[in-house]
Amino acid sequence: MKQIVVISGKGGTGKSVLTASFAALAKNKVMADCDVDAADLHLLLHPSVKERHEFKSGKTAKLDKKLCNRCGKCAVICRFDAIHDDLSIDPVSCEGCGLCSLICPVGAITMKENIAGEWFVSDTKYGPFVHAKLGIAEENSGKLVAKVRQVSKEIAEKKGLNFVIIDGPPGIGCPVIASIAGVDRALIVTEPTLSGLHDAKRVAEVCAHFKVPARLVINKYDLNEDISGEIGLYCADNNIELVGKIPFDRSVVEALVRGRTAVEDASEKVRSAIKDIWQKISI
Numbered sequence: 001m002k003q004i005v006v007i008s009g010k011g012g013t014g015k016s017v018l019t020a021s022f023a024a025l026a027k028n029k030v031m032a033d034c035d036v037d038a039a040d041l042h043l044l045l046h047p048s049v050k051e052r053h054e055f056k057s058g059k060t061a062k063l064d065k066k067l068c069n070r071c072g073k074c075a076v077i078c079r080f081d082a083i084h085d086d087l088s089i090d091p092v093s094c095e096g097c098g099l100c101s102l103i104c105p106v107g108a109i110t111m112k113e114n115i116a117g118e119w120f121v122s123d124t125k126y127g128p129f130v131h132a133k134l135g136i137a138e139e140n141s142g143k144l145v146a147k148v149r150q151v152s153k154e155i156a157e158k159k160g161l162n163f164v165i166i167d168g169p170p171g172i173g174c175p176v177i178a179s180i181a182g183v184d185r186a187l188i189v190t191e192p193t194l195s196g197l198h199d200a201k202r203v204a205e206v207c208a209h210f211k212v213p214a215r216l217v218i219n220k221y222d223l224n225e226d227i228s229g230e231i232g233l234y235c236a237d238n239n240i241e242l243v244g245k246i247p248f249d250r251s252v253v254e255a256l257v258r259g260r261t262a263v264e265d266a267s268e269k270v271r272s273a274i275k276d277i278w279q280k281i282s283i
């Protein structure tokens with residue numbers, strides 16, 4: 001079983017468009033959407049949710065006003081100013097350090113686990129799909145990514161599947177590291193702009209740091225062939241295989257609007273470029 005992650009140094013490069021196409025092309029796989037801050041793969045895979053689970057992360061102080069004797073010690077001790085004069089606790093400001101619950105002389109404060117999001121196991125016409133939704137303003141998306149990866153790997157092992165195909169988050173932060181750690185290969189999707197080149201370099205460095213073999217795709221390469229050439233030179237200089245260049249074509253957007261993957265519904269030249277990329281990264 002191989003784990004393949006599709007990543008990009010920045011959002012909007014077409015990473016999920018490509019991942020959804022791989023869902024249509026790959027046989028015997030489980031799909032995992034690890035872009036938990038802005039999950040969108042479900043829009044193309046049309047999942048039917050079979051399991052729904054709460055994702056708990058971190059703690060928040062809860063104050064029982066019936067037990068409280070209003071001594072005010074907790075408000076004084078809280079360095080995050082989360083406890084107001086009326087002894088209400090602001091859940092956004094509370095960092096969950098637990099100090100107030102230790103200092104309270106009458107045990108009026110308890111620490112409660114936060115429900116920071118949900119994760120799901122779904123069926124799709126392309127096979128099993130593990131995905132998640134992080135709550136608004138919640139942190140710890142790295143932990144939720146790790147959960148999605150763990151569950152998708154368990155499904156692949158249990159069903160004897162050949163691939164776990166992961167739609168990774170954009171950027172180079174904690175959730176990206178959680179997405180790429182321990183995978184067999186990473187596919188970096190970029191676009192021919194200066195920021196695309198810059199961000200692709202940063203994420204390629206992260207892959208190199210974690211010793212994850214990286215390959216690269218240029219999406220809409222013909223919008224700026226000079227920068228596409230620069231990206232190609234960067235790949236050659238850094239031992240990164242350039243596995244494909246996808247042309248710009250309106251048929252991709254039209255396919256997405258119809259809720260279809262590009263490899264099923266876009267123009268022949270786009271479909272053939274994507275099939276060629278999957279051929280190269282799946283062997």
Ligand code: SF4
Binds near residue numbers: 077079094095096097
């Ligand atoms: S748990 Fe820590 S941050 Fe939260 S209210 Fe208590 S002292 Fe303040």
Ligand code: SF4
Binds near residue numbers: 074087
């Ligand atoms: S420390 Fe305990 S008793 Fe004192 S004000 Fe805070 S909650 Fe109430």
